[in-house]
Structures are given as C-alpha cells and as structure tokens.
Amino acid sequence: MKIYFDTLGCPKNFYDTDAAKYLLKEKGQIITDDPEDADVIIVNTCGFIDDAKRESIERILEFADAKEDRQKLVVSGCLPKRFSRELKEEMPEVDMFIGVNEYGRLPELLMDFPGSKVDVTETYDSFLPFLKRDLGDHPYSATLKIAEGCNNRCAYCAIPGIRGNYRSKRKEDVLEEARYLASSGVKELILIAEDTTNYGTDIYDSYRLADLLRELVKVGGIEWIRLMYCYEDRITDDLISVMSSEPKICHYIDVPIQHSSDKVLKEMRRRSTGASIRETLGKLRAAMPDICIRTTLIVGFPGETEEDFRDLMELVREEKFQRLGVFSYSREEGTPAGDREDQVPEDVKQERLDLIMMTQMEISKSHNEALKGRTLKVMVDASEEDGSYVGRTMYDAPEIDDSVIFTSGKELRPGDIVSVTIEDAFDYDLTGFETEGQEI
Numbered sequence: 001m002k003i004y005f006d007t008l009g010c011p012k013n014f015y016d017t018d019a020a021k022y023l024l025k026e027k028g029q030i031i032t033d034d035p036e037d038a039d040v041i042i043v044n045t046c047g048f049i050d051d052a053k054r055e056s057i058e059r060i061l062e063f064a065d066a067k068e069d070r071q072k073l074v075v076s077g078c079l080p081k082r083f084s085r086e087l088k089e090e091m092p093e094v095d096m097f098i099g100v101n102e103y104g105r106l107p108e109l110l111m112d113f114p115g116s117k118v119d120v121t122e123t124y125d126s127f128l129p130f131l132k133r134d135l136g137d138h139p140y141s142a143t144l145k146i147a148e149g150c151n152n153r154c155a156y157c158a159i160p161g162i163r164g165n166y167r168s169k170r171k172e173d174v175l176e177e178a179r180y181l182a183s184s185g186v187k188e189l190i191l192i193a194e195d196t197t198n199y200g201t202d203i204y205d206s207y208r209l210a211d212l213l214r215e216l217v218k219v220g221g222i223e224w225i226r227l228m229y230c231y232e233d234r235i236t237d238d239l240i241s242v243m244s245s246e247p248k249i250c251h252y253i254d255v256p257i258q259h260s261s262d263k264v265l266k267e268m269r270r271r272s273t274g275a276s277i278r279e280t281l282g283k284l285r286a287a288m289p290d291i292c293i294r295t296t297l298i299v300g301f302p303g304e305t306e307e308d309f310r311d312l313m314e315l316v317r318e319e320k321f322q323r324l325g326v327f328s329y330s331r332e333e334g335t336p337a338g339d340r341e342d343q344v345p346e347d348v349k350q351e352r353l354d355l356i357m358m359t360q361m362e363i364s365k366s367h368n369e370a371l372k373g374r375t376l377k378v379m380v381d382a383s384e385e386d387g388s389y390v391g392r393t394m395y396d397a398p399e400i401d402d403s404v405i406f407t408s409g410k411e412l413r414p415g416d417i418v419s420v421t422i423e424d425a426f427d428y429d430l431t432g433f434e435t436e437g438q439e440i
Helices: 011-026 050-066 078-090 103-111 159-163 171-183 209-216 237-245 262-268 274-287 306-319 346-369
Strands: 002-007 040-045 072-077 141-145 188-192 224-227 249-254 292-299 323-328 375-383 389-392 403-407 417-425 429-434
Touching (some): 011 103, 011 141, 011 188, 040 078, 072 078, 078 159, 141 171, 171 209, 209 224, 209 237, 237 274, 274 292, 292 346, 375 403, 403 417
Parallel strands (some): 002 040, 040 072, 141 188, 188 224, 249 292, 292 323, 403 429
Antiparallel strands (some): 375 417, 389 403, 417 429
C-alpha cells in the first residue's frame, strides 16, 4: 500500500507525521511523495485558529475533489479531534477520521481498510513514549517532543481540549530518543511541547527542564540544543544557569508572552504580569548578553483598549526583541474569550498588528546591522543554484527566523557548521562569506 501525507500546522504535527511514517514503513507500507500514486492520502490537520482551520478544510476538499475511486482519504490531527461530528456530517467523501493520539493505531487501521466508510474518533489519552520517526535523507536538525497536552487553560486557547492534559515524557525516553536522533546524524535538537518549561511537574512533581538539559548535553553528536515554547513564569534561575553555562545550549529562547498589559494578561488567564515579563527578560540578558529572545504576541483580544495596546507597543520598543511574531486574536468556539461580547473589530485588530510588525521590522534591521563585520557560526540548511548556501546562526530556529546567505570555496552539506563573516544585513536576512576563524 502506498501512502501520501500532507501535514499542516505546527512542529508538533510534523513530529506526529514522522512517527506515523516510521510505524507504517515498519509494517511494510510505502510512503510516497506523489498523491496521485497513493492508495491512501492522509491529511494531518491544524485546528488551532480560524486561518489554520480554513487552510485545513480547503486542503481536504482539494484532495477529495481530486481523489480517484481506488483511493482512500484519511483526515487526522487537531481538526477531527475538535470537530469530529461536524466533519462527519459535512465531508462524506472522507473515509476515516482519527484524532491526535491515534497515530499508533494507523498500521492496523490501514492494513485492514475495508471497502466501506469507517469513522475512528476514539481518543487515547496515554502519551506514547519514545517512538522512532521517519527523518528523511541526511537529517541534521530535528524536533524532540518532551511533553504532550497542556494544563494552562488560557482563555483564548482550545489546545487543552484537543491534546488533553499535560503529560511529560519520561527522562529516560527523552534521552533514548536524543541518542537515536544523534545516531541518525542529527546535530541540532529542538525541544518542543505545548509548554516546555512545565516539563516534569506531572511525573516528578517539580520543574525538571534544567535537569533534563544537563543530561541532553552529554549526548554525543548533538551540537546545538534549542528551546521553544517556554512560559515566562516558569523560566527558573536554574534553567537560566544551565543555559548560560552549557555551550551546546543555544543562547536562544522562545517565550510567547502574548501581551504586556496586566489587565489583558489577567483576562487571558496568563500568570505573567508586565513587571514579571520585564524581570525575566532582564535575567536572561544579564546571564547571556548575546541571547536571542523570540516572542509571540496577540493583538485584539476581547476588551483590549487603546491604552492596553499602547502598553504592548511600549514593551516592543523597550525590549527590542530580536525575533517577534504577532497574531490577530481568533475567536474560538468553546473558549471563555470566544463567548465575550466585547470583541475588537477586525479592522482595528489588523491596524494594531500592522503597527507592531512595522516597528519590529525596524528593530530587526537594527539588530542585523549590528552583526556586520562579525564572524558567526552558521549551520548549513541548503545550497542554491548559483553555488551559494543558505544557513542559520544558533540565534535562529529553522523556517521561522532569519537566514544567512553566504558563499564558500568548499562543497558543503546540510548540517555542516562553518564560520561566516557577515557582509550585509537586511530586515530579516544576512549575507556573508565563509572564513576561517572563531566566532566573535
């Protein structure tokens, strides 16, 4: 049987797809890159915000219109977990729906795929431990999911209803997975979860991310370890200490603060305050002056006033985040914020988003300009037709942050780490040339 995957959404979805591919291959199935050649098409969907839901539905309908009679269409992931009843009624052309916790059952379900329509919507909350994944050819950078689910219950977010309560992966399983990835050629580990900083609280009764990092840095072959999805109020002094003292841990952290107004943060059900955010950012920068802090903001949360927005703009100008993304608030069914009557008009949300991104573009350009003339370590991601290369510094996560476009007199491969002297800087990219020497 030939199976084609189309994956949408966040890195956690891609992680799930890679694990499912490995399981299927282990059972003798063939993974194809051509949907027309496939016997089964699996669309792994995102159901987080309106734009993601819309993209997922459009993709499902595209495959439904194009599929042949011999082909089966499976829809998996967040969308069917969240809207299983509605999807069954509105998409009779889909042959099977499965949720986010059922990928371990895919081999048995597909190997015994009957001729008639099947609906599989049970959810199994037990989080599978270490699973091998299909990493593709020459893997050099990989995510490592250290937990599943979320207990935070932010007022705007539907994730706990989709992925369940927080479940940490046992430390021994995380380490086994890291060693497996390293033996496969991976040099960069990107730690992911809905909340990586909450790691360990459910099975060890305390925050254990710092302890986990102390073990991960011992894994041979791993050169960079990157932290994503860290909640500000759980960035402990111990975590900052291990980040600043261990050379393998990138001086990079993703901290989605969402807002800075105390009123908005409280209504979002976030535990942070404007003061605590500033204090934590100050601690990170004091311990690691070169740290790159990525954050994510939400504008237009219900009840957000002009004063609240000015507070957020002030934080952006004051903190000068190296990396920043902004979402316009998305009204989600089944969430406390979605039921509120004081929704902000769409045109106001868009105006606020544009103002922050215009400000951030200038900040990003300024940060990049300061790098001109410096020599930085760069991990190669790809080669270009003109012979140049595209890579990233340790201050940049793949696919979401800045790139370095550079030339080299050598033949390089993805995953190689070389010294690059920066010649020029733009809003979100750098250019340079490979050189011998230490990072300065």
